[in-house]
Amino acid sequence: MKCPHCIYSNPEGEKFCLSCDEFMIHGKDDQERNSIFYRFAHRVDGLPRSHRSVEPKFRNLFSRVFRKHSEIEAERLFIVGTGLTTPKIEEVEETWPKPWLFARVFLIALISYIGLYLGVSLFGNINFIPGLIVVGAFAVPFTTLIFFWEMNAPQNIAIYKIVYVVFIGGILSLLVALVFYDILGNNINVITIGITEELAKVITVIYFVRNLKYKYVLNGLLLGAAIGAGLWPLKRQVMP
Template sequence: MQPTVTPAEPSPKSTAPVNPNLLDSATTQLNSWTGQRRKVPLKLGSMFSEVFKTHSEAAAEQLFIGGTQTTTPSLATVSDSPVKPWLFARVLLIFALTIAILAGSYFLFDGEKMYISLIFMSALAVPFSLLMMFFEINTFRNISIFKVTKIFMVGGVASVLTTMVLYQLVSIQNLTVLTAILVAFIEETGKLVMIAYYVKRIQARFILNGLLIGAAIGAGFAAFETAGYAQDLGLSVLLVRSISSLGTHTLWGTINGAALVMVKGDRPLAGPMFRDGRFLRFFGLTIVLHALWDMPLPFEWVRIGLLIIVAWVTVLVLINAGLREIRTLRTGA
């Protein structure tokens, strides 16, 4: 009699679930807050692939003329392809050249009158360049550079003023773990007030619009705050704050602006939207990031590096949600 042959059992290796890495788990969780539980591939090389390519001034001007009544594209022509900003790098280069000339005038020729200009241009360079990046990422092209600049200047100063008013309600003497949380809540709330004002004023209804408005408020806050610190502490603080501004107020404002518009959609802005769980998760995240940034904890630069990464991962997930929204709107249309 022939022996009975039983099929071999599949090895545990072939059936064991694949554990996602930490980054995939993070993007999956953050993306679930936007309504889609799926990991988001982060392709920074592709996203910034246009930075080192040659672009004409005409191409730059074409970007800057968007957002007017005659240059805002229809939904059917809005691109949902992965964003590839490049103009912001040219803006940053112009700032770097200007700062180098001002620094040379100040240090080599004792040009004391250049001191204030050097402070303000240095404080402005990174936040405003990041703002230009989010201006490019807003593929709806429905907010003009004039409006963006106005939100950056007026909204940025107003958010600082709002924060100063809120600081009158509390007494903070020394920066501790608890007071860092309080500072984070006050400053993020101060910026949120102005973000909400401009979201309502210009009737923003797309996630990428919220990214841009939040970036404008956050960049203005960052620039004016850094200029104030440099005035008190000297030029040495400019380099530190310029590097750290890659992951602070501009990105935190961007996250809150996108989250607010995400829950608002095309409806009028109303109070219950600020209690929506989707918004509160992102708003709470920015408060945690801000508080951890300010806390007097060890391993400062390691902590700052990790916080910058978390902020950028969150922003990239929201950009993905904004592009997904374009496809959803087209399907609905």
């Protein structure tokens, strides 16, 4: 089905264009335009530019969270970053992407956590405890990582690179933080812990973005989220 707005060829059955996100089917589907969230987003978009903190429209961020999405859309999110799938910077849209998968990931993690918790609390099975710890530690960092993955408009980082940064970057930032802790000695407190951990992540991010290939702000945010996703579960085990 071709979109009447941008002439993009979409799979059959899609209500919204995968390229421009505009409605392709009119009728009762137009009721979605009148939803509270949609009207609120349009009200925000109507604010003068002097009142906006960012140029992209507010509705671009969450307009697709509550819509039905196909597996094809999810698959397309991860087929990027290679020499054949990285778009030219001129082809990147001026507005930010419209993330939605992160909400599904968080919901799945939440359901998994509740299931594991019930296994421990109701049935007293201690074998659920390791899974409960892992899912509880990774749920929010991994959801945040998926959000910034979807927000990476240049689409110039492959998924295997992110997996590499999660594990290697998490370990490196942990080691850097431990070095700082050793230097601080007995001066460790709530304030120094926060400063030390964030500084360790910054140093690790700088190491990974030293390649000029990752020169965009959204690249740095994505790599920072990947490092944070790797560091958070580890630090809960070994850091003070």
